[in-house]
Amino acid sequence: MDGMSEIHERQRTLDLALRVGEMLLSNGAGAADVTATMSSITHHLGLRQTLVDVTFTTLTLSHQASIDEPVLALTRHVTHRETDFADLTAVDDVVSQLLADEMTREDAATEMARIASSGHPRKRWAITAGSGLTGAGVALLLGGDWIVLLIAAVAGSCIEILQRKMARMRLPFFYAQVAGGVLATTFAVVLRALDVPVDPSIVVTASIIMLLAGQGFIGAIQDALTGFYITANARILEVMIATAGIIVGVAAGLSIGGALGVDVQIVPGASGLSDLPTITAGAAITAGSFAFTAYSPKRVVLPIALLAALAAGVYFVPLQHGVGRAAAAGLAAIVIGLISYWVAGWVKVPPLVVITACIIPLLPGLSIYRALSLLADDDVTGIIALMTAAAVALALSAGAILGEYVAQPLRRESRKLEQRLAGPRLVGPLRARARRR
Known part of the structure; x- marks a missing residue:
C-alpha cells in the first residue's frame, strides 16, 4: 500500500x-x-x-x-x-x-x-478596440497619413472579429489567415472604387501586419539558439503556412476586385518612411496596444510603450547612418533585453511579457510576406528578402537573450543554473532548490 x-x-x-x-x-x-x-x-x-x-x-x-x-x-x-x-x-x-x-x-x-x-480578464469589445489601435500604430510606423491610420484601425478591428468567429468554428488557422487577407484587400478594392486618394499597397500592408507571423519566427530562432531544433523547425513551418495563407487571401481579394472591374496593383511590403518622432510614437502605440490585447496586466502597459519607443529610436537612428537592418535590430533588442529585466521585476511580471510586446514593432513579418510574395511570382529577389527577414529575426532573438543574460544577477547559484539549463530565463525561476526533508 x-x-x-x-x-x-x-x-x-x-x-x-x-x-x-x-x-x-x-x-x-x-x-x-x-x-x-x-x-x-x-x-x-x-x-x-x-x-x-x-x-x-x-x-x-x-x-x-x-x-x-x-x-x-x-x-x-x-x-x-x-x-x-x-x-x-x-x-x-x-x-x-x-x-x-x-x-x-x-x-x-x-x-x-x-x-x-x-x-479572460477583459471584455471582447476592449480587445477589438485594442486590435484597431494596434493597426493604427503600425500604419503610423509605415508612414501612413490620417486616412490610412483610420482605415488600418477599422481593418484591424474587423479582422480580429473575423478571426475570433472562425476560431469558434474550429477551422484550421490557415483558413483564418486567408479570410484576413481577403478582408484586408477588400478594403483596398473599395477605396480604389471610391477614388479615395490613398496608396492601396500601404492600406493592405497596414491591415495585414498583425496577421504576419514574425513573432513565431522569433520563437523559432530562440528555440534554435537554445538547442531545441525540432521545436524550432515546427515553429518555422507554422510561420510559412500562416504567411502563405495571407498571400492566398490577398490574391483572392485582388481577383474578386478584378472580376468587379476594379484594378488594384499591390506592391508587396510597401511602406513609407517616417521620421524619428513618428517612429517612436508608432512603436509605443503598437507595443502598448498589443500588450493590452494580449491581456497583460494594466500596470505594465505604459512601461512597455515607453520601452518600445526607446527601442524604436535605437533602431531608427543607426539605420539613418547606414547601419544594416540586422545590426540595428540587434542593438535595439539588446536594449530591450537589458531594460526589460528591471521593468519586469518592478511591475512583477515575467520578462517574456515585456520583451514580446516591445519587439512587436521590430518584427520581420513584413519581410517574410514580401519574400514569399516575390517567390510566388517567380522573382528570385524574394530569396534576398527572406534572408533579410531571417537575419533580423536572429538579431532580435539573440540580442534580447544577450541583454537579458547581462542584466540578470551573476550570483554563484545563477551561474550554476545557467550552465545546467543553457540560457537565461524569460519566464520561470532563476534558482531551483530541493525541498528539505
Missing part, C-alpha cells in the same frame, strides 16, 4: 509540472524556459533526475525511482494556443511561490486549475 501511495504522490507531482508546462508553452514561452520550469518543479518536490521532453505540440515527463522499478511517464498535448499574458503572469507567480515553499503542491494544483478554467 505504501508503494501505491508513493506512486500516487509521484503522479501528482508530474501532473502539476505538466500542467504548468502546458500553460507556459501555449502562451508563447520558449521550449528552454518550459523545460527549465518543469525540471525545477519536479526537483523541488523531491523527484530527482526527471526527464523532460518538450516539442511544439507535446510535453512528456518521465521518472524512475530506481533501476528495479518501472518508469513512470506522463504526457500532455498542446492543442490550443492563445497568448494570454495574464495567465502567464499568474502561472509564473504560482511557480515562484511553490519553489519558495509559500504554497503547497495541492494549493498550486488548485490554483492552476482555477487559472486554466477562468476566462
Whole structure:
C-alpha cells in the first residue's frame, strides 16, 4: 500500500509540472524556459533526475525511482494556443511561490486549475478596440497619413472579429489567415472604387501586419539558439503556412476586385518612411496596444510603450547612418533585453511579457510576406528578402537573450543554473532548490 501511495504522490507531482508546462508553452514561452520550469518543479518536490521532453505540440515527463522499478511517464498535448499574458503572469507567480515553499503542491494544483478554467480578464469589445489601435500604430510606423491610420484601425478591428468567429468554428488557422487577407484587400478594392486618394499597397500592408507571423519566427530562432531544433523547425513551418495563407487571401481579394472591374496593383511590403518622432510614437502605440490585447496586466502597459519607443529610436537612428537592418535590430533588442529585466521585476511580471510586446514593432513579418510574395511570382529577389527577414529575426532573438543574460544577477547559484539549463530565463525561476526533508 505504501508503494501505491508513493506512486500516487509521484503522479501528482508530474501532473502539476505538466500542467504548468502546458500553460507556459501555449502562451508563447520558449521550449528552454518550459523545460527549465518543469525540471525545477519536479526537483523541488523531491523527484530527482526527471526527464523532460518538450516539442511544439507535446510535453512528456518521465521518472524512475530506481533501476528495479518501472518508469513512470506522463504526457500532455498542446492543442490550443492563445497568448494570454495574464495567465502567464499568474502561472509564473504560482511557480515562484511553490519553489519558495509559500504554497503547497495541492494549493498550486488548485490554483492552476482555477487559472486554466477562468476566462479572460477583459471584455471582447476592449480587445477589438485594442486590435484597431494596434493597426493604427503600425500604419503610423509605415508612414501612413490620417486616412490610412483610420482605415488600418477599422481593418484591424474587423479582422480580429473575423478571426475570433472562425476560431469558434474550429477551422484550421490557415483558413483564418486567408479570410484576413481577403478582408484586408477588400478594403483596398473599395477605396480604389471610391477614388479615395490613398496608396492601396500601404492600406493592405497596414491591415495585414498583425496577421504576419514574425513573432513565431522569433520563437523559432530562440528555440534554435537554445538547442531545441525540432521545436524550432515546427515553429518555422507554422510561420510559412500562416504567411502563405495571407498571400492566398490577398490574391483572392485582388481577383474578386478584378472580376468587379476594379484594378488594384499591390506592391508587396510597401511602406513609407517616417521620421524619428513618428517612429517612436508608432512603436509605443503598437507595443502598448498589443500588450493590452494580449491581456497583460494594466500596470505594465505604459512601461512597455515607453520601452518600445526607446527601442524604436535605437533602431531608427543607426539605420539613418547606414547601419544594416540586422545590426540595428540587434542593438535595439539588446536594449530591450537589458531594460526589460528591471521593468519586469518592478511591475512583477515575467520578462517574456515585456520583451514580446516591445519587439512587436521590430518584427520581420513584413519581410517574410514580401519574400514569399516575390517567390510566388517567380522573382528570385524574394530569396534576398527572406534572408533579410531571417537575419533580423536572429538579431532580435539573440540580442534580447544577450541583454537579458547581462542584466540578470551573476550570483554563484545563477551561474550554476545557467550552465545546467543553457540560457537565461524569460519566464520561470532563476534558482531551483530541493525541498528539505
